[in-house]
Amino acid sequence: MRILSTLIAGLIFGTGLILSGMANPIKVQNFLDFFGSWDPSLALVMGGAILVTMPGFWLVQKRKTPFFNNVFHLPTKTDFDFRLLAGATIFGVGWGLGGFCPGPAVTSLPLAAKGTLVFVPAMLIGMAAAKLTSLKSRRSI
């Protein structure tokens, strides 16, 4: 059940990305293009997701523990540090340039568009590089 729940969650997530249009980079870029071929669809993706997660998370938190874990692993940071703002800024530029964010890019791998096959390895390198810098900064403190 533990494995199955994770597999199904991944499958539903990927299906949602495809159905919604998030896995189509040109649709993402059109959403971000107010002064051109604007397609507002993706606002509804975020809206639809939050309509489910907001009450869903609230209900889940009424339980003391999740089914297959001892504790809820929730982010505890509340401060706005440089890393958060710089990271979000850089992420947004990349998202605008390619029309891909991590979930849709990975979901698109089996479709094997050449652009995806360039994007995903570059994304993994970027992630590893960011992990490396955070390890170094932690050591220097």
Add this chain to the structure above:
Amino acid sequence: METQFTPLTSLTGGALIGFSAVILMISHGRIAGISGIISSILPPSIDRSEISQSLIFIVGLFLAAPLWFLIQGEIPVQVVSDNYILLGIAGLFVGFGSVLGNGCTSGHGVCGISRVSGRSIVATGTFMTTAFVTVLVLRHVVGG
């Protein structure tokens, strides 16, 4: 290239994404942050306690497109740029930025906002703004 406004499928797809996030939360107590899940299996600091669950979730993502093909009888519609240099830079930025900022569209944009996390609301506003400006420059300044 124009794309059609698809309110119904986008809303339904979004609801599926939210449903998946609730499944992860109730079964494992984890935030469905895709950049976090993917980066947890990467060096230099592989999270060994979570590596199997992360890999299984990624396998689930991989299976979505084949399942779509089986049910719909057609490959999901997708237009990806063939400017590989641009996509390479985009990939580096998305990977680096999402890990540095502790989240992407799913972790901050959906899960964080649902938890009314101030950090996530600020992060989402920031990346939406820079993405908007990037497309503006790419299509209307550089692209002309």
